[in-house]
Amino acid sequence: MTVPRFQARVLVRxxxxxxxxxxxxxxxxxxxxxxxxxxxxxxxxxxxxxxxATDADEARRRIELLSDRLFANPVIEDWSLELLDS
Amino acid sequence: MSIGVIVFPGSNCDRDVVWATQGCLGLPTRRIWHEETDLSGLEAVVLPGGFSYGDYLRCGAIARFAPALRSLVDFAEKGGRVLGICNGFQVLTELGLLPGALTRNRDLHFICEDANLTVVSDRSAWLQDYSATGQLTLPIAHGEGRYQCSEETFRQLQDDDAIALRYGKNPNGSVGDIAGITNPRGNVLGLMPHPERACDPATGGVDGRAMLQALMN
Structure with missing residues (x-):
């Protein structure tokens, strides 16, 4: 059984x-x-x-964590997430 | 007891700090690779200037996850003195030890010049040898030194008497002309100017000496 793979794009502004x-x-x-x-x-x-990730919810949860803690600095930046199945 | 200077890949002012603290002031100093986690035996820790991890993503954004910095958060909570200079200040804001963020200079230029500074608060050990409203001159050298924070955070900084230094002539667009801030307790100081470059009379100016002397007082 293969683990589903997800593609995502996070836009940081x-x-x-x-x-x-x-x-x-x-x-x-x-x-x-x-x-x-x-x-x-x-x-x-x-x-x-x-x-x-096991499913889309899990993928989204992980990417949201990355976006909040790594990709964007909430003091100066906002972000939005597009999640795509692949 | 000694002073620790944390070295990241891309740090480039760590040797300047060691020269200032050990060479000029005679304070025992050792450099600490960012993968080390043992900060025992240190009186104070300096995060030096430079471009940690190439400043990829944002200045200080990746350095924040270095193992040494997990130890640094405990060190600061126990009251240990932490000084972040330039890139070190950026790392401290990313780490959450200081509020706000440092962004691209208003005019986009990398600015390398002497800055006249006013001491706003002499409450913390760092600046008690400079009188409040006293003036000092330190070099600045940064492309991303424009201090930004929410209005709420700015009011909190004022209420906490946590604005340490202001620019006489704002070079980068920082909110409230801020050049350096402390945490509420005063044991953590972050500033964009370089006190370590103003310790050796041979290279011009010694206004940074008292600030670095405070690492061991």
């Missing part, structure tokens, strides 16, 4: 209240590229992972 100077710099570059009208640009991180 700076909280809206936290200034994103890298996003602002990229927004400035967008204008210099000639693309006008970019009123907001914020840069986050995507973590893609695969893990083995």
């Amino acid at each position: 700076l909280r809206p209240s936290v200034l994103d100077p890298a996003g602002e710099a990229a927004r400035g570059a967008a204008a210099r590229l000639g693309v006008d009208g970019v009123s907001k640009l914020r840069i986050g991180k995507a973590v893609e992972l695969e893990l083995e």
